[in-house]
Amino acid sequence: MLAVKDxxxxxxxxxxxxxxxxxxxxxxxxxxxxxxGAGKSTILKTLxxxxxxxxxxxxxxxxxxHGKVAQDIVKRGLVHCPEGRRVFANMSVEENLELGAxxxxxxxxxxxxxxxxxxxxxxxxERSKQLAGTLSGGEQQMLAMGRALMARPKxxxxxxxSMGLAPLxxxxxxxxxxxxxxxxxxxxxxxxxxxxxxxxxxxxYVIETGKIVLTGAAEELASSEEIxxxxxGG
Ligand code: ATP
Numbered sequence: 001m002l003a004v005k006d007x008x009x010x011x012x013x014x015x016x017x018x019x020x021x022x023x024x025x026x027x028x029x030x031x032x033x034x035x036x037g038a039g040k041s042t043i044l045k046t047l048x049x050x051x052x053x054x055x056x057x058x059x060x061x062x063x064x065x066h067g068k069v070a071q072d073i074v075k076r077g078l079v080h081c082p083e084g085r086r087v088f089a090n091m092s093v094e095e096n097l098e099l100g101a102x103x104x105x106x107x108x109x110x111x112x113x114x115x116x117x118x119x120x121x122x123x124x125x126e127r128s129k130q131l132a133g134t135l136s137g138g139e140q141q142m143l144a145m146g147r148a149l150m151a152r153p154k155x156x157x158x159x160x161x162s163m164g165l166a167p168l169x170x171x172x173x174x175x176x177x178x179x180x181x182x183x184x185x186x187x188x189x190x191x192x193x194x195x196x197x198x199x200x201x202x203x204x205y206v207i208e209t210g211k212i213v214l215t216g217a218a219e220e221l222a223s224s225e226e227i228x229x230x231x232x233g234g
Contacts, residue, residue: 001026001186002047002078002155007056007066009039009046016042018210019056024155029177029187031197031218033231034207040190041083043207044157047188048080049073060155075103077154083163083190087143089133093124096132096143100150109152117146120176138169145176155186162193174200194231198222206231 002024009017024030045051049070058066101110118125121142162170191197201218
């Protein structure tokens with residue numbers, strides 16, 4: 001579904017991604033783990049067209065997307081749910097969700113998806129008229145995910161969905177990610193919480209200073225001594 005080959009990305013003089021290659025197959029949850037500043041968010045931003053790779057290629061559903069503008073990439077079904085929740089604080093929950101569908105014209109489909117987002121996140125239905133900026137951290141995270149789902153993603157990029165959330169809520173968010181995957185959406189997940197990420201993912205990539213240093217089945221990585229020491233707190 002997604003094939004990234006040898007991409008190099010720079011921020012000015014900073015060489016942030018150094019020849020990154022990875023792939024995601026339809027139906028998978030793939031996670032990228034790594035320390036702060038390793039380049040995980042940079043990979044997602046490059047996939048969604050917010051950053052341009054200086055070299056290398058990105059194919060999505062067998063077509064090149066590197067060099068395309070972000071809007072075209074969303075239209076093809078690759079949707080980025082960014083870090084830090086980034087909801088529109090001065091708009092209601094409902095307006096935020098509607099914005100997620102702004103590139104779509106299928107009114108009936110949009111209404112159906114709105115109903116299924118409200119079903120998946122009942123709290124959003126209760127708060128549909130509330131300003132997004134007044135939601136709790138966990139609620140804003142749910143809204144950000146709901147908004148991304150309104151674009152009807154084939155591949156959903158999730159950047160740190162558990163950031164700043166209480167443990168119970170983290171578990172709930174991960175359950176929801178698994179459900180989203182089981183109902184047909186492929187997921188590429190960036191997480192600091194490597195334990196949780198590996199527990200729901202099929203495969204994983206480990207990123208260090210702009211390079212992929214290890215990849216394998218999530219289960220294998222979760223039981224590797226090296227990974228346990230470096231990323232799983234023991
Ligand atoms: P974290 O988990 O802390 O978010 P990350 O793995 O997602 O980390 P990135 O945000 O992708 O890391 O950053 C990769 C590198 O690129 C870091 O060294 C960072 O300082 C640098 N970087 C990121 N954004 C910019 C920017 N806008 N300008 C300059 N350097 C940047």
